Structures are given as C-alpha cells and as structure tokens.
Amino acid sequence: MSLGQTVIVNRLVTAHSPQINVKLGHKGLVRALKLTSQNLKLFMIEFKDHSRIWFFEQEVLII
Template identity: 35%
Template structure:
C-alpha cells in the first residue's frame, strides 16, 4: 500500500462511532501512515465526502 492508492474498508476491529461504521464497504484514498505501536501501522484513509480517519492495515484492502 502507498499514499494515493485506493482502498476499501473491509472490517473494523474495535467499537467505533456510527460515522465510521457507515464507511464499511466504501472506497477511500490513503493519505498517510504512522506507527501505532511497535508492531502495527495505522493508515489514514480519506473518503469522497472528505471524512478521514485511521485504520489498521488488516481493516482495509487495495481496491480493484
């Protein structure tokens, strides 16, 4: 995965607000990465409506 790539939100690990749940199955664009702990990477995804939030790599997949 790289910045600018299109991804689809496939699953959610944790409890999240309804605004995030509504994005399940939608396609967004990777805007940034960050280390969230010693073994995980967070991915900032922005959707068409300009809503953006962080996800774990295993919650998203590259869109075709």
C-alpha cells in the same frame, strides 16, 4: 500499501462510533501512514465526502 492508493474498508477490528461504522464497504484514498509503538500500521483514509479516518492495516483492502 502506499500513499494515493485506493482501498476499501472491509472490516472493523475495534468497536467504533456510528460515524465510522457507516464507512464499512466504502472506497477511499490512503493519505497518510503511521506506525504505533506496538509496530502496528495505521492508514489515514480520505473518503469522497472529504472525511479522514485512521484504520488499522487489517481493516482495509487494496483495490
């Protein structure tokens, strides 16, 4: 996955707030990448409403 790719949020691994739960099934653009200390990949996804949220790699699918 690379910057600028379009993705869809297909599942949520952890319990999130209601504001994040509503993003399930929405499309967005990958704006940033991060690697955690446990070597997990995180992606910052920007949505049409200009909100940006970090998601785990297994929570998003490339369109």
